[in-house]
Amino acid sequence: MTIFAVVVSRLSKAILTLLAIAILNFFLIHAAPGDPAVVLAGEAGAADEQMIEQLRERFGLDQPLYVQLGKYVAGIVQLDLGYSFRQGAPVAELIADRLPATLLLTLTAFVVSLVLGIAFGVAAAARVGKPSDTVLTTMALLFYATPLYWLALMAVLVFSVWFGWLPGFGYETVGANYTGLERVLDIGSHLILPALTLGLFFTAVYMRMARASMLEVSQLDFVKTAKAKGLSDAVIRRRHILRNAILPVVTLAGLQAGQLVGGAVLTETVFAWPGIGRLMFESLAARDYNTILGVFLVSAAMVILFNIVTDIVYRIVDPRIGARS
């Protein structure tokens, strides 16, 4: 299959998946205890009878379920994710406002964790059984067991409250009105702690994978051949083992995208990072179901898109895959 054909087939599958999620959302609203209209209105609207009536009419809640479903899905296809009565704005608009911050955070965390994870994994594999390998694997084991949000809180405490090195709150300095490079640097300094704490868990995941993968590939016959040819260990590791060992790590990284987006909810909550994760957290307390479901749908779309990109990158890195299918 050519890359183009792959993209088309993956995209059509993605659209089907998103439709299925929209249908799932619809049934979740109806499965929630209480009147769906009240659920949609959230606590804010619960008192206002007139608005509930309007909602009932708008979503056709007096009509058969399949008509309601049709209306709901048709709305979503037109990017209408409903209205947040809590925030007084359409959900799609709220999400669009906050999406860039989340993308900045998750992509930075992803790149950082992938680079660090592979680097540490390769380093550990090269020193198997030595003290430095033990230190690295123990660290990975610890970070793997550490709740993201707790690590984030501790990072705020140490680096922001105690040492005062980095800002531990928000996206940029409020009221500073920086422009140009100054603004970029300001956002960057706010980004360091959230991106690192979100990335550390995944660094641990990728490191374990990279280490295991390096060790596995180094047992293969072509490595023995390379050794027999008289190549140095460093060259074998870089040119022969690493290139093959990195593939499963990339696959895993793609599969972890969902976790990364989920982790963003926690990280954004701790750091008051103005992304869609924080939006979801705020909506939880307000029982703003429209917004919660909207963020859910958009984060699923992000994950699917991410998987497609990984898949394409993977095919470019490893041409054998295209040839096989």
Added chain:
Amino acid sequence: MWKRFRSNMGAMIGVVLLLSVIVIAMIAPLIFSDGPWQMVQRPFLAPFAVDGLPLGTDTLGRNVAAQLAYGARVSLLVGLVSTVVALLIGVPLGALAGFYGGYVDEGAMRFTEFFQTIPNFALAIVLVAIFEPTLTSITIAIAIVSWPPVARLVRAEVMSVRTREFVDAARLAGLSKPRILIQQVLPNTVSPIIVMASLMVATAILLESSLSFLGLGDPNSMSWGYMIGAARTVIRTSWWLSFFPGIAIVITVLALNLIGEGLNDAFNPHLSRKGKA
């Protein structure tokens, strides 16, 4: 196998840690008969400031040590039960897909894939938020987001065992298909399922604590995530309130991961030796 597990130092550390957590959870009502919600002293007492309160008091003057002990009960209970429920969904689905193949496999795998694409923490949040946070809804939500890897694992295992000679023999002996699956094939897939289950309990505990941290915990049961979430706003003045529950989570999750890895090495000695070469 047991001998190999015992000689694994990491795994034994894990067993000791986990047993301590289990013991604390079990005797919590005996040591802290007042329960975790009772105010015992003035709020914000630092650790060791007052005798009998080794970890101090929280924002409402409640005993932090008692909260930690009761929190262990919730973590272990939710972790264990949600894993069992996830196995009850994943094992039959994966077994049917792997054993019967064809349309059954195709359908089951599409279904599994769908659930794997959805960001699982976000789905758990949505489920708990919509069905009101209770221990039951939290447990079921975690199970719903955790079963897909089980289904895939069981499917792969069943597919490989299915082609073995003893299965052919069973077929020739005239055993029915369901009977071959349950009596001959499935028992041979147990060890990787046990390994995965022990790691799943760890992940479930992390998920539960994350949900409680966001305020989606059962309001009637004390949990570690809730403690950290409640202490979040006072981190500048009373850091220990969020510090200790976090350590408790790390210890418990680490213990389960160590045990899972130990079991994995014990079941697959060949693989583990290769890893250490």
